[in-house]
Amino acid sequence: MTLIDGKAISEQVKQEIATEVAEIVERGGKRPHLAAILVGHDGGSETYVAAKVKACEACGFKSSLIRYETDVTEEELLAKVRELNEDADVDGFIVQLPLPKHISEQKVIETIDYRKDVDGFHPINVGRMSIGLPCYVSATPNGILELLKRYKIETSGKKCVVLGRSNIVGKPMAALMMQKAYPGDATVTVCHSRSKALVKECQEADIIIAAMGQPNFVKAEMVKEGAVVIDVGTTRVPDATRKSGFKLTGDVKFDEVAPKCSFITPVPGGVGPMTIVSLMKNTLLAGKKAIYQ
Numbered sequence: 001m002t003l004i005d006g007k008a009i010s011e012q013v014k015q016e017i018a019t020e021v022a023e024i025v026e027r028g029g030k031r032p033h034l035a036a037i038l039v040g041h042d043g044g045s046e047t048y049v050a051a052k053v054k055a056c057e058a059c060g061f062k063s064s065l066i067r068y069e070t071d072v073t074e075e076e077l078l079a080k081v082r083e084l085n086e087d088a089d090v091d092g093f094i095v096q097l098p099l100p101k102h103i104s105e106q107k108v109i110e111t112i113d114y115r116k117d118v119d120g121f122h123p124i125n126v127g128r129m130s131i132g133l134p135c136y137v138s139a140t141p142n143g144i145l146e147l148l149k150r151y152k153i154e155t156s157g158k159k160c161v162v163l164g165r166s167n168i169v170g171k172p173m174a175a176l177m178m179q180k181a182y183p184g185d186a187t188v189t190v191c192h193s194r195s196k197a198l199v200k201e202c203q204e205a206d207i208i209i210a211a212m213g214q215p216n217f218v219k220a221e222m223v224k225e226g227a228v229v230i231d232v233g234t235t236r237v238p239d240a241t242r243k244s245g246f247k248l249t250g251d252v253k254f255d256e257v258a259p260k261c262s263f264i265t266p267v268p269g270g271v272g273p274m275t276i277v278s279l280m281k282n283t284l285l286a287g288k289k290a291i292y293q
């Protein structure tokens, strides 16, 4: 069994980006600039946005953090999005999700100029991704592709089961695993809370990508010998024995599943760090105007 080290790969990728940025600056070019909007004080969102700002520093990017209290109105937030769309100094920006219930995430995403949508959530980027056109690909699925590539994991003709159908992970992941390219060319099945044959599908899978957000959902009996298991789950489960008060728990029951796998990602230290670094890759593309002018 090989443990996929997302933390180490993400450090490598950040170094590669930093080298390229240094060359751009040396030639008189501008550092890529990522802006992030954070609404409220959700513990996870605070952690992830702080990690994004820190990664920008490591890559040599400029970053701006724009904060709002939870009671910000939808109109105020949309006005800031429109302002960032017009700000020539900002190459790309994100609005950290989830947003408070009184704000429509879809409306916010659709208001972002797709040319600055480095999260790859705008319908134009999602549509272009699904038909294989150049676009910003959403960070978590793209990070998983990078791990498959760096560990030279065969995907062509493999049976891949994606657990979960979210817009930001499950759906794009399924589209990317079936794309005519490497990594891809897989036979993909998407399972979700209403799927009847979920266990059977998993038992037959060469690759399982678990993104349901249900701690310890994937058990040993659901995984065949030699399978590749990618765990996207990062649920904060209360744990009074820890200083933080919670334990970060994946969707896979790691201790019992790992011995059966050829490759497996841990939580933490697997997919999570790759999500951050994939956003950095998109920001570099935005800075270089490599996809859209």
Ligand SMILES: Nc1nc2c(c(=O)[nH]1)N[C@@H](CN(C=O)c1ccc(C(=O)N[C@@H](CCC(=O)O)C(=O)O)cc1)CN2
Residues within 6 Å of the ligand: 044, 047, 048, 049, 051, 094, 095, 096, 097, 098, 119, 139, 140, 168, 234, 248, 267, 268, 269, 270, 271, 272, 273, 274, 275, 276
């Ligand atoms: N605007 C966005 N919102 C959200 C996204 C996104 O891509 N764009 N994805 C998730 C959260 N997310 C990034 O924002 C994210 C999740 C997890 C990690 C991560 O590094 N996890 C670490 C553990 C960190 C911890 O201690 O909590 C790990 O798995 O090792 C990074 C980013 C939803 N929202």
